[in-house]
Structure formats: structure tokens, C-alpha cells
Amino acid sequence: xxxxxxxxxxxxxxxxxxxxxxxxxxxxxxxxxxxxxxxxxxxxxxxxxxxxxxxxxxxxxxxxxxxxxxxxxxxxxxxxxxxxxxxxxxxxxxxxxxxxxxxxxxxxxxxxxxxxxxxxxxxxxxxxxxxxxxxxxxxxxxxxxxxxxxxxxxxxxxxxxxxxxxxxxxxxxxxxxxxxxxxxxxxxxxxxxxxxxxxxxxxxxxxxxxxxxxxxxxxxxxxxxxxxxxxxxxxxxxxxxxxxxxxxxxxxxxxxxxxxxxxxxxxxxxxxxxxxxxxxxxxxxxxxxxxxxxxxxxxxxxxxxxxxxxxxxxxxxxxxxxx
Numbered sequence: 001x002x003x004x005x006x007x008x009x010x011x012x013x014x015x016x017x018x019x020x021x022x023x024x025x026x027x028x029x030x031x032x033x034x035x036x037x038x039x040x041x042x043x044x045x046x047x048x049x050x051x052x053x054x055x056x057x058x059x060x061x062x063x064x065x066x067x068x069x070x071x072x073x074x075x076x077x078x079x080x081x082x083x084x085x086x087x088x089x090x091x092x093x094x095x096x097x098x099x100x101x102x103x104x105x106x107x108x109x110x111x112x113x114x115x116x117x118x119x120x121x122x123x124x125x126x127x128x129x130x131x132x133x134x135x136x137x138x139x140x141x142x143x144x145x146x147x148x149x150x151x152x153x154x155x156x157x158x159x160x161x162x163x164x165x166x167x168x169x170x171x172x173x174x175x176x177x178x179x180x181x182x183x184x185x186x187x188x189x190x191x192x193x194x195x196x197x198x199x200x201x202x203x204x205x206x207x208x209x210x211x212x213x214x215x216x217x218x219x220x221x222x223x224x225x226x227x228x229x230x231x232x233x234x235x236x237x238x239x240x241x242x243x244x245x246x247x248x249x250x251x252x253x254x255x256x257x258x259x260x261x262x263x264x265x266x267x268x269x270x271x272x273x274x275x276x277x278x279x280x281x282x283x284x285x286x287x288x289x290x291x292x293x294x295x296x297x298x299x300x301x302x303x304x305x306x307x308x309x310x311x312x313x314x315x316x317x318x319x320x321x322x323x
Contacts, residue, residue, distance in 0.1 A: 010074030125290035144253030180216025205321030
């Protein structure tokens, strides 16, 4: 196999700009088929993005002989089913976050990848973005000394611009999303913590539905002790006043701190009373760096940028904080 020829299951809003076009821009990669239950919308997507074929049935796309890799971008409810079907068909899978409805479903997906001997990657794509790679380098170089603890706050009003829009508000339906907006946004943040600080010693959390406006938690707190002694504290609330919204993460070390947003383009490094600001250009397609790494992995030219096993650990945190 010299080229990855992708099929997308679930060519909805998230694939319009964030990911879809990147499959044709990554080296040795092309998008050859898309699927959506609504046939008219699948056809429209294919025409607008110059995709050769479209389907309204996932099985037809999976069994398309030209498709040799599958990107699953449906709501989390379908991730397990379609991932296992694609793996059983011998086709490697790149699946959106959160990996599944819960950690048990995620473990079954990993087990299927091992059973069929087929590759599986998870779309924790911030790992490969320049801003977050720079933070990893700063930590490895001990730019702020030995790491002590992390404070993260994600406080958003109910109509936050950070939360992806969709025709139906499935992100607040636990049967489809596994949880609420916490399950939509926190996977990226929690995955980065594991990416930066490694194995987890223990964790706990608390979740509340304070407004009662739907069936999901709108306030979550979580705490992690990593095996290297780093402590993480996170707060997510999706019902604060407009003027109180915050997207902020601070990593404290023995010599200073690193401050950055999860949805922004600037890092601030404070050491010895001085502040350094590092600015990054917005990415046209935020998943393109990750997709390029996944393509290389599927072609046996690089390592897995985010394995199913790593993503299971993030799912366990989601479950643990909200149980």
C-alpha cells in the first residue's frame, strides 16, 4: 500500500473544515468516499468537496474495494460499532474523540484491533499542533524547572462559541454523546495531560447537573496524581456568565509557569520575573498535522500518534470524573 485512500463515515459539520479537506492535502493520502445517513447531504458533501463516491449506508462504504482506511466522525454512540466493523474488514481506523461512549466500549475497540491485527488511531489531534508540541518541548527542556502542578479552567456560558454547532444538539444527549459538553471538550485537555506527564497513579472527580435543563452534567471537577508526582486540578463549567468565560491552563514548575489556552494561539512563559510570549498562526485545518502522522503510521512510515490504549486512559478519566 503506497497511498491511503480514505472513506469518511459521518461527513457532518466537523469534517467540513477541521478534518475533511486535510485528507487530500496530506502526502500519500486522498479522500475517495463519504457516507452519511441522509443521502442528499452525503451527495451534497461529495459534490462540494470533489469526492468521487458517496453512500448512505456505512457497510457499503466499509466494503468499498478502493477504500483502504476509515475515518469515523459520527457522534460517539456509533464509534464502537463502525470501528469494529471496519477493523473486521481489515481496514485501519482513525476515530474521532471521545473514542467511545465510555471506557468499556473503548476497550472493546482496542481488543478488536488486536484480534484482527489492524491499526487503530484516535483523533486527539492537539498532540501534533505546533503550539502544544512547543509546550511539550518546554517541559522536556525544564524551561520552568521541575513540574509541580497544573490548574485548568474551562468555564463557558451556555451559548459558548467554543462548542461546535450541529443541526441536532446531540452533545447534550448522554445516550448519543456519553455525557455533556464536558465529554465533547475535555478529551483533548485530558489527553494532553497524559501526553505531557505520563502514567497516572490515581484520580477522582465530581460532576453535577446544576441547571437541570437537560440530562447531563454541566459542572465537573477532576484531580489526577501522576506517577512522577505532578498533580492536576481541573474545573469545567458550562453555565457561567458571558463575562466570566475562561479557557486557561497553567503549568507550575520550580522556576516559573507556562500559561496557555486550549482554544487559542499564544503561550506565555514566566521565569525569574520575566514574561515571554510565543505566538502561533491559526491552522486552516486543525487536524491536518495529526492526519499526516496517521497516514505515515498506516503506511508503516512512523509510529502511532495516539493509540487506542492511550485513548482508553482518557476515557477512564472521563468516566471517573463523572461517575
